[in-house]
Every structure is written in C-alpha cells, then in structure tokens.
Amino acid sequence: MKTYTFHVSGTHCASCKILIEDILKEQDFIKKSKVDLNKETVEIEVDSNQSAEELATILTNKVKGSGYTLSLEKQSQEKENDGVVWKAIPIGLTFLIIFFLLQKSGILNLSIGGKTTPVTSFIIGLIASVSSCLAIVGGLVLSLSAKISQDDVSDTKTFLLFHTGRLVSFALLGGILGLIGSAIGVSFTFSAILGLVASLIMLMLGLNLVGIFAKNKITLPAGIFNFFRKIEHKTLTPLLIGFGTFFLPCGFTQSMQVAAVSSGSFLSGFLIMFAFALGTLPMLAFLSFGSASFAHGKHAPLFFKSAGVVVIGLAIFSLLAGLVGLGIINPLFNI
C-alpha cells in the first residue's frame, strides 16, 4: 500500500471533489482518495506497483473526460496567465470598439424595400448577424463555443448540432407561424427575460474564460457547472440551444417572425425564416468553428482570454439593454 499526492487542475466547483473521488474510487487498485480543493491536490492510497508518473497518466485518462488533469508537478499557469491577460484585454476591447463603432456608424441600417421574400430575408439575416443582435446571439455562441473547445469535448459535432438545430427550428417555427397566422410566443417580456438569462450565462462564461474564477477561487454553485458539464456531453442540448435562439431578443428575428406570420402559409413562413437563419449562419459558424481552430492552436490561452473579454463586454451591454427593454432602468445609451 502506497500513498501518493498529485496536483489536480480543472476543479471549478465544490462538487468537483466528489466527482473526482467517485471516478478514482471506481479503479480497483485505488483504496482511498481524497481531494483537497484549496490546495488543488488529490491524495490516493494505491495497491499497485506502478510509478507515480504512470499513475498520473492512467488516472488523468480516467478524469480527462470531465475536464480534469492529474500531474506530479503543480502546473505553473498563474504566472503565464498574468502576462496573457494583459495582452488579451486590449485585444478584446479593440474588437468591442470595432463592433460598437459598426453599430453607431449606421452602415447596417440598410433599407430593403418591398415585400419580404426568402431572398430579402437572407440578406436581412446577413445584416442581423453583424448587427447588435450579435451582442446576444453571437456572444452566446462565442462563449459556449470557446468553453466547449476549452474543455476539449468533441466540438465539431456539438457545433454542427447547434447550427442544425438553429436552422431546422427557425424553418419549422417560421412555417408554423405562417400557418397559424398569429404571433405565438413572440412576447416581449418572455424574450427579454430569456435575453437577461443569456447575458448572465455569457457573463459567467466570460469571467471563466478570462480566468478570474480560476484565480480568485470563487467557487460557483455546483449545480451550474454540473449543468455545463452535462450539456457538453449530450446530443440533444446543442440542438435545443439552437432552437432557443429563435426566442432570444433580436429586433431582426422578431421582424422576420412578424413577416412569417403575415406570409399566410406554412411554406412561405418556412422559407422566410429558413433563409433568415441561413443568412446568419456564416457569421455564427465563423464564431463557433473559428473558436475551435484557435482553441487547438498555439495561441489558445490568448484566444480564450480575449474571447472572454469580448464576451464580458457584450454580456454587460446586453444585460443593461435588456433591463432597459423591460423598463426596469432608464436608457443609458443609444447605439
């Protein structure tokens, strides 16, 4: 019987302790395991002849799926992180400035006259995907994508499911709106509240990407992180999130929903909303697949932190805007 102590990284939450201990206890040769969250260590009693290095590798393989790694040496990320953060903040802010300048410039207020056809709704989709709607829909896509890539889950599949879910649900719901001919679920308050929830999630993911949580050891409620851990591994969840974006507050989406309602038939509503979603696809696909390719590249830490800064900025913007939209606070800005 031997006792080893390993450093463990990736522990975000109080329940990580239980999760890691459970996984380790499933191994036959481990008699006892104890995680110390404050020191980020795990102490195990083993009945095996393997060396500490071998054990670290074997056990890391077991817990990697949940986003943890075990190592002999404490991973000295803190120092590097510090330098990267100071590079990431100006980069993130630059992107935010470009984005808000674009909104302010009025370039996006193109007039597209006439009747709403699938072609015009495709163009409106293209505009919407770089408009202020990007703050909430794009911010959410960026933060979730970066988080998923960071946790090294099979990201391509998840993103494909998300975009498929979005396209299919927009088309189907558009068809239903055209068929029923009245606005179901296009309630302001509902979508505004959904928007607030989305911005809070973005804020949390953004802070997490920047590494504020990891550094100051603020442990989030275990439930929230378990929720994220779970959704990353499910097939249905990305589909559902794609579906949910239909109801997120976005003036363009709401206008298209009205256009679908007044189109008068399932097919025309279907085509209008499908074309609109298709128009938003290039930008959103760029955000999600772009995140993935950066996440696996050399500059991954810088990317995650810059993305975090962007996401935090967009989240604060949508949060304030959402509160204004609900009439809770007075307008602070006109973008």
Place this chain on the structure above:
Amino acid sequence: MNKTVSIIITLGLVVGIGIIFVGDSKKDNTNTGSTQSVEIKDGIQYIRINAGGGYSPQTTTAKAGIPTKLIMKTNSTYDCSASLAIHSIGYQKILPQTGETEIDIGIPKAGEPLQGVCGMGMYSFQVEFN
C-alpha cells in the same frame, strides 16, 4: 514593461468605448425646433417619430394638457426599432415593416416625459411635455 504598455492601451480603449456610448448622442437627432415633428390638428396633437436604425428625433418637446397621439413611421425597418415598447402606457408592439402606426397616449401632464424603447433596449426616444 510589457504590462505597463498594455495598461496604457487598455485605458485608451476604455475611454474610446466611453466616447462611443456616451458621446455625440445629440449630434443630429435632437429636434430643437420641434416644429416639423409636432403638429396640432383638430385639437389633437400629433407627434411624428421615425423608427429605423434608432428613433429620430430622439428628444421631442410637445405641449401638455391636450389629447396626444404618437405616429410611428417605419420604412423598411427590420431592426430593433421596429419592436417598440412604451412602458408608462403599457404599450408593446412590433411595428409593420413599412407604414405608420398611431398610438394614443391620452392627455399628457406637464413634466412627465414619455419614453419609448426598443425591445432589446439599445434605442430609445423621449417626448417632453410642458
């Protein structure tokens, strides 16, 4: 060394964002004369506001104490300004893409401005009554 440079750049960028958000909101949107947009006809005051990429004029001054109607004018408006909410009178509607929408706001009292926001909250307009 590197860090100091970054902090300076960061501060510069923060100031930049501040200017974008707070600055020039009065540039060409405030209707100082408020003659074109407010009209009294047959004892009813009509206030015209264009919706599309924001609302204009952003601030309008009108008379209090007479029946007043807002006319929201849209012209191929697909963005947020089409989804209008005026919380003080409980009004919420997605305006037609092109057209004029009349909103009865009753008889406004002096000193109680009316505020309209778009559904997502990034655009707003205000009508002051005196």
